[in-house]
Amino acid sequence: MLLSAIKTLLPQLSTVAFRLENGDTVPEHFHVTEVGLIEKRFIDCGGTLRTEKVVNFQLWDADDYEHRLKPGKLLHIITLSEAQLGISDDLPVEVEYQQATIGRYDLACEGDHFVLRNKATACLARDRCGIPAPTAGTGPNSCTPGSSCCS
Known part of the structure; x- marks a missing residue:
């Protein structure tokens, strides 16, 4: 606000x-x-x-x-x-x-x-860190099942 x-x-x-x-x-x-x-x-x-x-x-x-x-x-x-x-x-x-x-x-x-x-915290350089863009319906701290972002 x-x-x-x-x-x-x-x-x-x-x-x-x-x-x-x-x-x-x-x-x-x-x-x-x-x-x-x-x-x-x-x-x-x-x-x-x-x-x-x-x-x-x-x-x-x-x-x-x-x-x-x-x-x-x-x-x-x-x-x-x-x-x-x-x-x-x-x-x-x-x-x-x-x-x-x-x-x-x-x-x-x-x-x-x-x-x-x-x-919430977030990575501001997702493209440089190799972190996939969030998909619709997911929060800033979640991963898409099957993606490599959680490993």
């Missing part, structure tokens, strides 16, 4: 609510403890230099049970972050949320909830 989509949705919401793909909800007394601009520079396994930029929200569940983040307050935090961090591009938003460990999630919206979507 792009930052612009979140900024468009927030004024239409009465509350800010997050849930995970499995249906578990982030407690309603969560805090957004950070809004960041993260730039990752890396070389993929095929030797190609790549850059990834995302806006990052960090959610934190504290023992502050009376806390409720309102849509207008989150919009204000986003606007302040854009100005202070120089965020001028319409970037994807990633969310950090801790359960057993800190997880990184893509963000989507379903109805009146923001949904933390599971991320």
Whole structure:
């Protein structure tokens, strides 16, 4: 989900609510403890230099049970972050949320909830690594039966 989509949705919401793909909800007394601009520079396994930029929200569940983040307050935090961090591009938003460990999630919206979507790793240089392109109906981490990608 792009930052612009979140900024468009927030004024239409009465509350800010997050849930995970499995249906578990982030407690309603969560805090957004950070809004960041993260730039990752890396070389993929095929030797190609790549850059990834995302806006990052960090959610934190504290023992502050009376806390409720309102849509207008989150919009204000986003606007302040854009100005202070120089965020001028319409970037994807990633969310950090801790359960057993800190997880990184893509963000989507379903109805009146923001949904933390599971991320997956992938080979970005499939053609150079000899990994067959995925076939229809298979996920990024699965192989076609009988192919050599699993051996």
